[in-house]
Amino acid sequence: MTQPNESGTGFAFRLAARTGRARAGHFRTPHGEVQTPAFMAVGTLGTVKALDPDDLHAIGAQMILANAYHLHLRPGDDVVRDLGGLHRFMGWDGPILTDSGGFQVFSLETLRTVSEDGVEFRSHIDGSRRYFTPESVMQIERNLGADVIMQFDHVIPGQSDALASRDASERSLRWLVRCQAEFERMRRDGETEGAGYSDETREADGGPPPRTNLPAAFPPTVTTSSLAVPEDRALSSSSPQALFPVIQGGIHADLRREAARSVRDMNDWIGYGIGGLSVGEAKPDMYAMIEAVDAELPDDRPRYLMGVGFPEDLIEGVRRGVDLFDCVAPTRMGRNGTAFTSEGRLNVKRAEFRTDPRPLDPDCECATCRRFSRGYLRHLYVSDEILGLRLLSLHNVHFLTALMRRARAAILDSSFPAWSEDWLARHHSRTALTP
Ligand SMILES: [Zn+2]
Numbered sequence: 001m002t003q004p005n006e007s008g009t010g011f012a013f014r015l016a017a018r019t020g021r022a023r024a025g026h027f028r029t030p031h032g033e034v035q036t037p038a039f040m041a042v043g044t045l046g047t048v049k050a051l052d053p054d055d056l057h058a059i060g061a062q063m064i065l066a067n068a069y070h071l072h073l074r075p076g077d078d079v080v081r082d083l084g085g086l087h088r089f090m091g092w093d094g095p096i097l098t099d100s101g102g103f104q105v106f107s108l109e110t111l112r113t114v115s116e117d118g119v120e121f122r123s124h125i126d127g128s129r130r131y132f133t134p135e136s137v138m139q140i141e142r143n144l145g146a147d148v149i150m151q152f153d154h155v156i157p158g159q160s161d162a163l164a165s166r167d168a169s170e171r172s173l174r175w176l177v178r179c180q181a182e183f184e185r186m187r188r189d190g191e192t193e194g195a196g197y198s199d200e201t202r203e204a205d206g207g208p209p210p211r212t213n214l215p216a217a218f219p220p221t222v223t224t225s226s227l228a229v230p231e232d233r234a235l236s237s238s239s240p241q242a243l244f245p246v247i248q249g250g251i252h253a254d255l256r257r258e259a260a261r262s263v264r265d266m267n268d269w270i271g272y273g274i275g276g277l278s279v280g281e282a283k284p285d286m287y288a289m290i291e292a293v294d295a296e297l298p299d300d301r302p303r304y305l306m307g308v309g310f311p312e313d314l315i316e317g318v319r320r321g322v323d324l325f326d327c328v329a330p331t332r333m334g335r336n337g338t339a340f341t342s343e344g345r346l347n348v349k350r351a352e353f354r355t356d357p358r359p360l361d362p363d364c365e366c367a368t369c370r371r372f373s374r375g376y377l378r379h380l381y382v383s384d385e386i387l388g389l390r391l392l393s394l395h396n397v398h399f400l401t402a403l404m405r406r407a408r409a410a411i412l413d414s415s416f417p418a419w420s421e422d423w424l425a426r427h428h429s430r431t432a433l434t435p
């Protein structure tokens with residue numbers, strides 16, 4: 001439909017079809033193409049909890065997310081770098097996005113101090129004092145080596161007033177300028193060692209000392225040629241990265257539009273993050289904010305709605321022009337025994353499922369639903385068997401992945417408006433009945 005935009009860095013986005021505001025596209029990255037709209041499963045600590053890369057491939061997951069804050073604290077982004085970067089570290093050869101840690105740092109209400117320069121906080125693991133700046137976060141994300149890296153931004157609670165929202169949004173813009181300058185500096189410095197999170201910065205940050213006494217089997221810089229699969233370029237740690245800005249502005253449409261325009265005019269970005277939503281605001285506010293930025297963002301770039309991933313929010317987001325989503329909900333809820341199904345949410349621990357021979361969701365084709373009954377899954381949960389957590393996480397991630405595949409097919413054959421109306425009507429009538 002539109003010409004692909006070629007950035008010359010291994011990234012491109014092409015719209016294949018559009019129905020209303022909903023878009024079906026192809027997002028090319030150095031580690032493969034993502035058919036959008038798409039849901040990204042969250043692997044906060046370098047693992048989508050309870051699922052391995054084979055599971056994710058079988059589910060049809062295309063791109064996954066990891067978190068800079070958590071991986072910086074443990075095991076350390078330098079450790080990930082020394083072990084070849086995130087793709088090799090976690091054995092995932094597809095596209096990866098890293099969140100900057102802004103959301104995590106600003107969630108540490110009592111543990112942080114914000115200044116124009118950056119944020120001082122205490123590690124939730126050992127209480128050690130840490131300091132994030134736009135520059136240090138770029139270095140951390142460079143070390144981790146994901147395909148898409150997010151800017152460090154100032155995240156505020158969902159109900160923040162216009163003054164606080166403007167302050168955070170404008171600071172995020174100033175931090176974006178610094179992120180971009182550091183990103184460009186690292187790119188200019190090329191793949192030279194030390195282009196990532198520097199030892200000097202690490203010392204100032206109070207982080208662990210650089211690893212200098214690695215055994216010979218694990219040289220400080222692992223090159224693809226030194227590993228067992230020399231031709232495995234997909235796992236190389238030195239591929240190009242794309243920096244995505246984050247549009248902030250709270251629940252104030254004028255601020256959102258202003259932020260979107262300023263970000264757009266600053267640079268020809270490869271894609272755009274829409275941040276600071278699904279953080280306690282009302283759903284109609286969230287949907288209105290997506291609509292507010294829609295008209296301001298370039299059509300031919302992917303839009304990523306950060307941290308949003310309940311089934312109805314995915315559909316509502318796609319209807320408003322969003323291409324990428326992520327959320328911990330499917331795995332977190334799976335570990336709590338709750339499954340997304342085409343008939344609403346289902347808590348597998350309930351006594352009524354004790355002798356239920358049906359699958360979790362009769363419409364689901366995942367490996368859990370093909371093989372196991374609700375009665376068996378309930379038994380696993382009640383008995384604290386780890387397989388129960390795994391099977392439900394697998395089903396939930398499959399559910400959202402398949403939902404986006406279905407939405408994409410509906411956009412491609414122009415049935416999306418009717419299909420999404422019908423899906424939402426059924427969803428709302430069923431969730432109203434679900435206790
Ligand atoms: Zn299933």
